Amino acid sequence: MRIVSPAPPSLVDQVVEAITDEIVSGILMPGSRLIQDDLAQAYGVSRQPVQQALVLLRGCGLVQTAPGRGLIVAPLDPGFVRDLYEMRAVLEGLAARLAAERASDRAAHEGPAYMAAGHAAVKSGLVSRKIETDIAFHRFLSDLSGNTLINETMTPHWPYLKRVMSDVLQKEESMSRTVWDEHEGILAAVIAGRSAEAERLSRDHISRAAAVFIHHIESQQGGRPKQRRTLSARKISL
Template sequence: MKILAAQPKLVELVQEAILAEIASGKLPPGARVIQEQLAQELGVSRQPVQQALLLLRNLGVLREAPGRGLQVAPLDLEHVRNMYDVRAVIEGLAFRKAAERNPQRAAAEGPAYIAAGREAVAAGDVARMIQADMAFHAFVYELSRNPLVAPAMDTHWANTQRVMGEVLMRDERPRDIWDQHEALLHALMEGDGRKAEKLAREHIQQAADFMIDRLQREAAPA
């Protein structure tokens, strides 16, 4: 068997770093992504950067730029709508199972995730807000004790992060997101699976409606 030359963990870290720049708006749609520059900024060789860029291109986050190279792809309205449809189902299941199977752990550990999210909002740091949001949802996936939930969501997180970044940068009331998260946590702590699933679906649907409305308005001719 051929020896693998690249370090998978390093490629993953580079991919996450590039995605964070895109999600935070530092690399907006249409921005060219220059391999050599990224390698220098991240302090790594060009090989892991090249592989990370190819992965992001395959996920639709990047696309071929005119001439040569890659650029940040615009968000696609239909893809966003489909992604949120799928996410609402998976998240609803995860929150319901988490409430039914792990209310004690939700009560013991959940408040720290809410506090971290509110601190990120207070700091106005979009990257931290995204990280806190992802950490809270990953915590719920773990509480669900369904090992298929996290892998199912992994395929959507790259584009989900982008959409979250757009929402957080444009939403004048990001604090409301953590009010919703806190309500979700209380449903988990109460062990109320039906309520947790309902709130989770509503939470995802509100984010979807907000982002789709933004995309439609931006796509409309002036």
């Protein structure tokens, strides 16, 4: 039987990732106009993948239509964040419960590597690494659950979640350590097969994070808008 290698990210996926990174890092600020020609030139691609990427980003809430201005970077919406985290708490709780019921041995074998990567990311101080390892851990639990729809449901929302996490983690340094302490507890419950506890800890973990994120966003509203920085030249190749 021939082994089929995973397909590399499509050009549209690469553009989505590039624009998301620009938004998450603050290069493209809320309200910044997204001009297809400028983005295509910066990334070294044609307008078509940029156009398709912007449609996808509008669908996940990172981009919105502004009357007379075309597409702009959407401001963070605390109501949308609340809705998103309420849904996420249910899905993450389900993932942890199913992981404890179905894959405790695998969790014990593979889980410590995720913990080590997360604590290393906290020590590095790099927000991008903190976000990357956090998402990797939650995807790991979803994978352990054996329910493919959990990851499929969450995947379109990760770009927006990355932006929320980035905005807060740049200002709330102590939160990163708390997050991984809570991850340790969730993983321990999964490994021990304590499914009800794993679900409760996971849901509480997401709900506490949501409260911090929403409070932070609401406290920032009404502040002076920041200036847009120069779009970076990031060539994309197939």
